[in-house]
Amino acid sequence: MTIGWILLFALIIACALGVVISRSPIASALSLLVGFVGVAILYLALKAEFVAAVQVLVYAGGILVLYIFGIMLTDNEALRLTRQVHFQAWPVFLLVLVLFLWMGHKLYHSDYAATPPAAKVMVVSGGDQAETAIAALQAQSQVAAGTNTQRLASVMYGNFLYPFEAASVLLMVAALGAVFLAKKEI
Amino acid sequence: MSMQGLVILGFVLFCLGLFGVLARRNFIVILLSIELMFAAAGVNFIAFSGLWHDLTGQVFTVFLIAVAAGEAAIGLGLLIALFRLKHSANIDDASELKG
Numbered sequence: 249m250t251i252g253w254i255l256l257f258a259l260i261i262a263c264a265l266g267v268v269i270s271r272s273p274i275a276s277a278l279s280l281l282v283g284f285v286g287v288a289i290l291y292l293a294l295k296a297e298f299v300a301a302v303q304v305l306v307y308a309g310g311i312l313v314l315y316i317f318g319i320m321l322t323d324n325e326a327l328r329l330t331r332q333v334h335f336q337a338w339p340v341f342l343l344v345l346v347l348f349l350w351m352g353h354k355l356y357h358s359d360y361a362a363t364p365p366a367a368k369v370m371v372v373s374g375g376d377q378a379e380t381a382i383a384a385l386q387a388q389s390q391v392a393a394g395t396n397t398q399r400l401a402s403v404m405y406g407n408f409l410y411p412f413e414a415a416s417v418l419l420m421v422a423a424l425g426a427v428f429l430a431k432k433e434i
Numbered sequence: 435m436s437m438q439g440l441v442i443l444g445f446v447l448f449c450l451g452l453f454g455v456l457a458r459r460n461f462i463v464i465l466l467s468i469e470l471m472f473a474a475a476g477v478n479f480i481a482f483s484g485l486w487h488d489l490t491g492q493v494f495t496v497f498l499i500a501v502a503a504g505e506a507a508i509g510l511g512l513l514i515a516l517f518r519l520k521h522s523a524n525i526d527d528a529s530e531l532k533g
Contacts, residue, residue, distance in 0.1 A: 253439065264446070267450070267454060267466050268463075268467060273462045277466060283473070284473065287476070290477065294440075294481065298492070302499055307502070314510055317510075318462055321513075322517045337457040340453060341457070343456075348445070351445060352442065355441055356438065399489055407490075408497075415500040416500075422503070422504030422508050423507055425507070426510060426511035428511070429512055429514070
C-alpha cells in the first residue's frame, strides 16, 4: 500500500467528515465537491476512466451546482443560528459506531476477494472446472480489445440496453416530479 | 491495491453518510449525506469490477450516478416545497404528520 493510496483515502475520508460535521451547508457542499474529485481520482486509479469522467461531469459539474443553488435559495440567518446537530446525535453516533465495528469485523474476516463468482460456482459444483472458468474469464477480459470507454459501451448497449432505457425514463419522471413538487400551489 | 482497503473505505463513507442522515437537521446536508452513501456504493462497484475483470460494475456505477441525479432533482423539489411552506430548511419543522 503506497503513500499515494493512503493520501487519497485520507483526502476522501476527510472530505466526507467535512460534509457531516461542518456548520455551514455551503462548506458541506464544497467539501463534498473535493471528495467527489477524490473519488474520481480513485476511479481513474482503478482503470475506470469513463466512470471517472462521468463522476466529475455529472456529480461535480451538475448535481453539486444544483445543491449549491438549493442552499442559496433556502439559506437564512435563523437556520444558521440554530443547532446544526439533532438532539439524537449521540445515540445515532453510538449506533453507527456499533454498525461500523460489527460490519468491519465481518468484512475483515470474509473471503470476498478470493475468486470471481462464476469460478466460485464452478468450484462448488464440480472440481477441476474451476481453473477453466478462471482462464475463460481472463481470456474474455483480454479478448474484448479497445479502450475502457469502448468496452463499457459494448456492455452497456448490449446486455444492459433495457436497464439503460429504464434509467432514462427514471430521469425524465424525476425531472417532471421535481417540477411538480416545486410548483407554487401544491 | 488491496481489496480490503477499498471495501473499508466504502464502508467508512457509508457510515459517515448514515450518521449525517440521522444526525443533521439541515435538509440539504441530509441530501449531501445520501450522496456520500451513493459514493460508497460506487466505490464498491468499481473495486469489485476491477477485481473480477468484469465491466458490469462500471455499468452499474453509471446507473447509480443517474439515480443520484434523479434523487437530487426530487430532493431539491421537496426542499423548495418545504421552504415555501415553512420558510425554513430545518427538518424538525416538518412535523405535520406527527401524532
